[in-house]
Amino acid sequence: MLWLKALHLIAMVCWFAGLFYLPRLYVYHTMSDDSASDERFKIMERKLFFGIMTPSMIATFVFGIWLLIDGAWQIYSHAIWLHVKLALLLILLIYHYFCWQRE
Numbered sequence: 001m002l003w004l005k006a007l008h009l010i011a012m013v014c015w016f017a018g019l020f021y022l023p024r025l026y027v028y029h030t031m032s033d034d035s036a037s038d039e040r041f042k043i044m045e046r047k048l049f050f051g052i053m054t055p056s057m058i059a060t061f062v063f064g065i066w067l068l069i070d071g072a073w074q075i076y077s078h079a080i081w082l083h084v085k086l087a088l089l090l091i092l093l094i095y096h097y098f099c100w101q102r103e
């Protein structure tokens with residue numbers, strides 16, 4: 001299922017682009033001092049978070065879980081790398097949540 005893995009990775013890259021860019025937008029937002037910029041940054045941040053990051057995160061999860069179900073679950077269930085990866089994923093979710101809190 002290489003096409004499925006490709007979709008998983010494309011969604012993950014889109015998600016990460018937002019995870020890196022949103023904090024940068026917050027910095028530019030904080031540095032701005034006029035109300036027009038304030039409004040523009042709010043729109044950009046909202047569209048990035050709700051329009052790109054969150055749908056990409058959901059797609060990463062859907063394709064990742066699909067890969068698990070479709071692949072050899074017997075093998076995956078003993079794969080240490082997968083357990084470590086899913087644990088690290090928790091940290092990523094917390095970071096995603098904090099990005100939303102600032103929004």
Ligand code: HEM
Pocket residue numbers: 005008009012060061063064065067068071076089092
């Ligand atoms: C619910 C979340 C996720 C699940 C269940 C999941 C599951 C999987 C599975 C089953 C594979 C296929 C591994 C194989 O070819 O045997 C895979 C591949 C991959 N995943 Fe995820 N994944 C998730 C989230 C993520 C996230 C957040 C990232 C990035 C930080 C990521 C990065 C990758 C990469 C780079 C591969 C390709 C590995 C390779 O083929 O060498 N995944 N994932």
